[in-house]
Amino acid sequence: MKMTDEQLIALIEGEPNEELEAQLASDSNLKKRYDELKEVVEAMSTSGDVEVPFHVQAGVLSAIEKEKNKVSGNQSWLQIAAAVALLIIGFGAGKFSGTDSSNELMALKDEVQSLKEVTLTSTLQRYSASERIMAVNQIEEKGTVNKQLVSTLISTLNSDESPNVRYAALQALQKFINNEDVRAELVKSLEAQNDPLIQISMITILVEAEERSVIAPLKDIIEKEETTPEVKQQAEIAIQVLT
Numbered sequence: 001m002k003m004t005d006e007q008l009i010a011l012i013e014g015e016p017n018e019e020l021e022a023q024l025a026s027d028s029n030l031k032k033r034y035d036e037l038k039e040v041v042e043a044m045s046t047s048g049d050v051e052v053p054f055h056v057q058a059g060v061l062s063a064i065e066k067e068k069n070k071v072s073g074n075q076s077w078l079q080i081a082a083a084v085a086l087l088i089i090g091f092g093a094g095k096f097s098g099t100d101s102s103n104e105l106m107a108l109k110d111e112v113q114s115l116k117e118v119t120l121t122s123t124l125q126r127y128s129a130s131e132r133i134m135a136v137n138q139i140e141e142k143g144t145v146n147k148q149l150v151s152t153l154i155s156t157l158n159s160d161e162s163p164n165v166r167y168a169a170l171q172a173l174q175k176f177i178n179n180e181d182v183r184a185e186l187v188k189s190l191e192a193q194n195d196p197l198i199q200i201s202m203i204t205i206l207v208e209a210e211e212r213s214v215i216a217p218l219k220d221i222i223e224k225e226e227t228t229p230e231v232k233q234q235a236e237i238a239i240q241v242l243t
Helices: 007-013 020-026 028-045 054-068 075-092 103-125 129-142 148-158 164-173 181-189 196-208 214-223 228-243
Strands: none
Touching: 007 028, 020 028, 020 054, 028 214, 148 164, 148 181, 164 181, 164 196, 181 196, 181 214, 196 228, 214 228
């Protein structure tokens, strides 16, 4: 028998359920879900004198589950914490009071979005290469991002130890190539890159953007002994196109 979140919450809040308790003892996935819900419910219960209705708890937990399905691994607890924090902030400020609820919900969505961006930034700084690539891809899918995330992508491009992560960051930054600051950062980054795939991709992106300030760095790249023949050839073609 599949147990619902509502049943798990009821058990957490002290309602006896021998069948569910027995299932928890033998089902590791259910126990993991129980522990996650318990963390959220306990956070709600320590939020002061604000009483969170049961149906709101269930709704928020359902929303958290949907968000968790979009990512994997170590990020999920961050999203739970973000959602709980926003719920507490919302009730503490008198939100969900039934007055002007659409504006309140829009404001709450904005806060959720901000915390998601913080989560992505944290992931790019701390987790495995595969998780960092996933975070970069999520940023790319957003379409519009704030300056902090763009700065994080640039930092990732310049310093991440994994060439695959750096390449993913470059592909994400390509979406913002119309931004003058992004183009300037790519020009600065070009000479610091040593992976031929990234170098060629970056040259191609800057040529397509008609960024003529890259000509001087291209000449420097051609003069470097360690530059591969393929990159030198691409740089020479780029100079011809841009001049």
